Amino acid sequence: MSGEVDVEKRNETLASGNSLYQFGLPRAKDSDNYYGARVEFLTDQRVVVVFEKRIAGTRTQVGSYTTVSREKHAANVWFWVRAQAQGKSPTTLRIKVWRDGTPEPAAWDYQRTDSSTSLQGAGGNRRAVGDAQPDQEHAGALLL
DSSP states (O other): OEEEEEEEEEESSOOBSBOEEEEEEEEEEETTEEEEEEEEEOTTSEEEEEEEEEETTEEEEEEEEEEEEEEEOOTTOEEEEEEEEEOSSSEEEEEEEEETTSOOOSSOSEEEEEOOGGGSSOOEEEEEEEOSSOEEEEEEEEEO
């Protein structure tokens, strides 16, 4: 039981004041119960990633933010984001980020496991985006 979300993301400007972020849901039972991958483009140009889980409307992080050390945010540059929720009891949660036009890295930038009972069944994929500045994106979701 796996779900995957792939997003190509471009921000027209650098983050200023607040971070810019992309949020994809590789496993979602409904709007109150899901695993969500969060990629943030920070004001200091770092790119950081984390998974969140939402159970009965309460959202918590799975582990802590991880910096994608090989990437720096730049305006008008496309980035690929791949997020997976794979397996059951535990579910392996993974994220990787890379610049368009460069090879996809073999290693995941973020990998954790979680066994929250209510999120272990099959679910669909959803995508959400939020930021305070103009951007462009292309997204796809795959339920395996």
